[in-house]
Amino acid sequence: MRYEHKKIDTKWQKKWEEAGIFRASDDFSRPKFYGLVEFPYPSGSGMHVGHIKAYSGLEVVARKRRMQGYNVLFPIGFDAYGLPTENTAIKTGVHPRVVTDRNIEKFTGQLKRVGFSFDWSRVIDTTEEGYYKWTQWIFLKMFEHGLVFRDKTLVNYCPSCKVVLSNEDSQGGKCDVCHSDIVQKTKEVWYLRITEYAEKLLEGLNEVDYLPNIRLQQENWIGKSVGAFVNFPVKETGETLRIYTTRPDTLYGVTFMVMAPEHPMLEKHRALLKNAGELDAYKAECAKKSEFERTQLVKDKTGVRVEGLTAVNPVTGKEIPIYISDYVMMGYGTGAIMAVPAHDSRDYEFAKKFGIDIVEVIRGGDISREAYTGDGEMVNSGVLNGITNKKDAIEKMLSVLAEKGCGERGVQYKMKDWAFNRQRYWGEPIPIVHCPTCGMVPVPYEELPLRLPPVDNFQPGSDGESPLAKIESFVKCRCPRCGGEARRETDTMPQWAGSSWYFLRYTDPHNPDALASQEKMKYWLPVDWYNGGMEHVTRHLIYSRFWHRFLYDIGEVPVKEPYAKRTAQGLILGSDGEKMSKSRGNVVDPNAVVEENGADALRLYVLFMGDYEQAAPWNENSMKGCVRFLDRMAGLTELVRGSGVTPELETAFHKTIKKVSQDIEAMKFNTAIAQMMILINAIYDCGHLTREELGTFARLLAPFAPHLSEEIWESLGGEGFVSLAAWPTWDESKTVDKTMEYAVQVLGKLRGTVTVNADDDRETVLRKAKESEKIAPFLAGKQVVKEIFVPGKLVNFVVK
C-alpha cells in the first residue's frame, strides 16, 4: 500500500462523521472518561500549529480510552466574547457577530482537517443566547449570595483598550490583551468576591492532581501569609492604628510606623495634621506614578512624616513617629505597617534615609551594614529575651498581645477581588437594573437571557463608558421590583466569564432548563484530565475553580473541584526560536502542513518534536522523519505473510505495547513514537510480519495517526473502525529477551560486555563475566574484593 494522505484523510474523516463514532453517549452504566482541552478564542488569523499541539496530547489519550472501552467525552467549543473581535469590528465596520461566525467556521475547518476526535454534536459558543443565558444566571446567583459588589477604588485601567482590568489581567503591569502599560485610576466598578474563596481554592489543591509547577503558581498567586494584627494607640486621637505583620516577634524593634498615602486616617483627622499641605502634595505625586514607575524606584525610598499624630507601642508604651510612604500599599493588609528597620530591608532603607533609630532585637547580623532577616537570639525585647527560635518568639508575643487585648493572629492573601467588568460591547450584559428608589435590582431569572442589543457603533466612549450606554432603548427600563423608571447597567462581563463554567455545559449542551442536568453532571464530573497552557494557570484556571466551587456550595454541581487532573503543554516556537506571532511572520498554518504532508504527519510531528511539556522550535526538516515513518508504515502491508506470531518479533511487539501504553499516560508521546519507530525498523530487518501483528501495530498507532491506521486496518479486513478496536495488551514475561547483554566494569570502568541467558542467576552471570575474554586480563593477578551485580544491567568488579 502507498500512503496517499489526501485520499485517506478525507475518506476517514467522512466515515467517522457519518458513523458518529466520537459522540459521547449518555449510557451511564459504562465507565466514563472526560478529557478536556482549553477551547480556543476564535481569532481572525486562524489557528496555528501551537493549537494543534495543545489538543493532540489529550486527543491521543481520548482515543486510547475509547479503545479501552470507556465512554469518552472529548468536547470542543469557542470562547468567543472578547476584545480582539470587537476591535476588528470597529476597524472594519463588520458586526462582531458576523466576525465571530466567520472565525468559528475557519477554526472548525482547520480542526476537522486534522481529524481530531471531538464530539461535534456538543460544540459550545459562549456568545450564543442559549449559553450566555446561564452565564448571566450564575452571575445573578452570585449576586444573590453577596459575592457581587460595586466599589469605587483604584483600578487597573488600560488606556489603549479603554477598559478596567482585573489583577489577573494586568500581571506585570501590562494589559493582557494589548500589552500596554496599565495605569491606576479611581473608578466605581463591579467586583466578584473571589477573596472569600481564597482559603477554599488553596485547600482544594490538596484533592486534585495538578502538575507541581501549576499547583505552586496557584499557591503563589493566592499568596497566603500568616501573621498578626496589632493595634497601636494613637496618642492624639484615642483611636488605634491597626497594622498587619508576619513578624510580631520583632515588636520591640519598632522605631516608626508607615501608612499608605491613601490611608483614611489622614482624611479623618485632617484637622490635627500640622503639615497637611506637604502630605497632600506627596499623595498627589504618588497617584501620578504608574505601577511600573513605582516598582522602578524600589531602591529610592520616599515619604513624609505625619506631623501631629504619634503612635504608641502597645507593649512598651514608647512613642513612635508615623510616616506615609508609597512602599506601603492600601490594597494589602491594613494599609499600614510597623517598621522594624533592623530586621526588614525596606524599613532599613527608609530609616537610613530619614535618620531614624535602628534597634537590634535579633542577634546574628551586622545591623550597621544591612538589615538582618535571619534567625537568632532575641535581645532588647523584654519578656522575649533569650528565646532563640523564631516560632517560639512569635507564639510568646501573640500571647502577650492577647493578654493586653491589642492584637491577634491574622491571615492575609495577595489575591485581590476580581474586577469583573468591561466598558465594551462584545460581552455578556450584566443583568442588573439601577433603580432610583430600590438601588441595584437583579433582572428576574425568567427574563434571562438579557440580550445584547444590536448596535451600529461599537466604539467605546472616551469617557470610559460602554457603547451600550448610548442605546436608549436598552438603557431605559422598568425596575423589576417597584415598576418605576430605571436604567440598565451598561458594563459587560470580562472575557473570562464564559470560560468559567463551559466544562459543565459540555455534559448537557442543549439543556434549555438548567445549566446542565444534575444526572448528567453526576455521571460526567469531574473532568478527568484537563490540559491547557501555562498562561491560564493564574487566570482562567483560578476563575473557573472559583465559580465551580461557588456552584458546589449552593448545591448546583455535585463535585467540589472541577478538574481532577491538570497538565500543560509547551509552546511551539517559530523556526527562528522565537514565540510564534503574526508580527514576527513565523507562524505555521496547520492547513498548509496537512495539505503537503497529511494530517497524520502533522499530528505525529507535534508530539514527536520534543518533551510535550517543553517549548520546542518548529523545524520543517525534522518532520520528514514522521512522513518517512508513515510511508514505511503503509509499506508494511506488503510484508504480511504467515499467521500466528513471528518469533523474531514477538518480544519487540510486547515491549512496544508496554512502552506506548505507559508513555501515553505519562504524556511522553515523543518516546512512545520513538518506540514505534524502533519496532518498524525491527520489522523491516526481519523482512516480514503476520496479519495479526500488523493489526496490533495499526491499533497502537491509531491514537497518533488514525487515518492511516484505519486504512491499514481496513486492508487487513479488520472489523469496524480501528478507532473503536480493542487496545492491545502486553504480557510482561514476553517483554524480556531470551538472552541479554551485561555491561562488565572493573573498578567502575567499562571493560566489555557479556551475553548471558535471561534466567541465569547472579553466580552464573558473574562467572561468565570473569571468564570472558575481554575481562579476564583485567582480573589476572588481582584480588576481587567486591562484586556488584545489578540484575539485567551490569556487573562491576572491585579489585586490589
Added chain:
RNA sequence: GCCGGAAUGAUGGAAUUGGCAGACGUGCCGGACUCAAAAUCCGGUGGUAGCGAUACCGUGCGGGUUCAAGUCCCGCUUCCGGCACCA
C-alpha cells in the same frame, strides 16, 4: 530581590530507584539504484591519538560522596518562566 525550571553531539531530544551517556528523528559523510536528479535502500557518524585492535577524554563551571554520578551533596555561571516595596 524572591520562587520555580533548565543547561547533554552539528541539531530536536533520549536515559525507573545512581548502573553500558547520546535511544529515536534530522543533518552530514560514503555506497547502491539512475543518463542525471529527486525519492528509496544499505553502511558510518561525540572528541583526541593510532593503519589497527585499543587507549584516554567527554552531559554549563569548580569541588565532594560512591565500586559506579547527566542523575546525589556543597559552591558558582548562564538562560527561560512566574511573582515583585505583600509588611
